[in-house]
């Protein structure tokens with residue numbers, strides 16, 4: 015008993031010592047970070063206005079009046095970005111899943127399907143998104159399709175879906191392959207078909223495992239929706255461009271950037287949080 | 298054809314150039330319990346996996362009743378249903394509760410109504426002392442409980458024969474007993490069983506027949522008392538005590554030496570425990 019108590023109290027003391035030591039360290043790094051940030055910010059605030067062109071930059075990029083005037087319309091245009099994002103996501107996941115499954119088939123008879131899946135992923139991950147958007151967005155309507163079918167909203171969405179489903183397929187395939195082979199063996203041994211094994215045993219585990227990685231893909235997608243401005247849809251970037259020409263002022267771009275940040279920063283933080291939680295849970 | 302539930306004839310299996318099974322002949326009668334023993338890497342797991350066709354055999358046949366289940370092109374689903382297997386670890390599906398683990402396959406595969414299945418599963422849970430754990434997830438169960446759930450999951454399929462691949466070797470020593478009790482219970486019921494094990498004492502207690510596998514062959518087999526007490530192979534070692542780990546080391550070190558030497562070491566171990 016006595017030794018037990020002694021042991022605990024010495025433990026307590028060392029723990030307290032360590033906590034104190036860590037608190038001191040933390041305090042010191044906080045001071046260092048605070049001071050260095052202050053120096054950088056101060057020098058920007060003090061030095062940049064000394065630059066010869068500062069007055070010009072201020073009126074054309076950080077013009078409060080223009081900002082207030084254009085913000086409501088920019089927000090409204092941003093709804094298009096949100097809408098395009100919203101209807102692209104289910105399509106991307108459906109196609110991505112199909113491609114991932116095509117790459118995961120084992121039967122030799124379905125080998126061509128695997129080749130197709132691999133080629134698809136290689137091609138659409140290998141070409142810049144902008145190029146796919148240009149090629150699909152200008153190329154397909156160029157075929158002279160009738161009225162609703164030549165819409166840049168449709169073909170822009172198709173371009174995004176093609177590219178992003180390739181990425182998602184790769185992420186999913188990674189998840190599928192990360193599931194231990196004995197899980198498959200256990201399911202097969204119970205007499206489940208390959209299909210049921212995938213559907214009830216492998217996929218549910220794989221999808222759970224890749225949720226954080228997919229969150230990051232979604233953040234990237236939300237930004238890339240703005241690329242559709244090149245082929246026509248009047249979403250936020252396009253709207254900002256219109257304002258820029260109209261008002262001869264770049265402030266709308268800054269406003270658009272801020273609007274994006276309001277969405278992407280929380281989303282990225284959330285993805286990081288998921289990723290960390292995942293890592294902690296596994297270790 | 299011999300009157301056997303399961304019958305292996307000249308089964309061979311290689312991985313690449315490495316021959317793992319070099320011609321295994323084995324008949325398992327209805328209700329018989331056979332223990333496979335042998336050094337690590339001797340091919341026990343491979344043999345079990347070849348029986349339920351998880352690995353296709355290179356040569357030879359596996360007969361289940363009158364059916365050659367090693368013939369290529371068979372629909373293996375219905376065959377695997379008749380052969381239950383439990384592995385060393387990673388058995389359960391971690392994203393499902395114990396009950397869902399047990400019910401998944403019968404629901405998808407058997408033509409039985411869910412209500413009856415659930416009752417049957419609950420009976421099995423109760424029988425193996427897991428009634429209060431049936432709605433837990435695998436990571437909320439101890440290793441021994443997980444293995445028992447895995448056994449239940451195989452049993453609800455009403456298999457005709459059960460294969461066990463060292464199902465206690467990943468467990469903490471104090472959990473081994475509860476899992477071996479399950480095997481004893483199945484034995485008492487007359488289940489046909491084939492089990493790879495390092496638990497010599499257990500093999501000796503319950504097995505009808507023990508097969509010693511070495512170098513991809515069954516080098517000796519017989520009832521346990523015969524095999525353990527009066528081995529046909531002359532003992533070449535003085536009695537000495539090896540722990541199981543040391544034994545495995547010893548067998549690896551003496552890989553070049555004759556298998557007989559290894560076997561007598563194994564017997565020595567058992568007699569001394």
Ligand SMILES: Nc1ncnc2c1ncn2[C@@H]1O[C@H](COP(=O)(O)OP(=O)(O)OP(=O)(O)O)[C@@H](O)[C@H]1O
Pocket residue numbers: 312317335336337338339340341342343344463
């Ligand atoms: N899929 C595989 N591919 C290549 N080699 C394999 C494969 N599976 C098993 N082997 C090899 O076959 C040999 C026998 O393995 P097996 O697992 O059957 O032995 P074991 O008797 O079960 O051993 P243990 O007691 O350690 O479980 C080993 O040398 C192993 O490396």
Ligand SMILES: [Mg+2]
Pocket residue numbers: 341342343462463
């Ligand atoms: Mg093994």
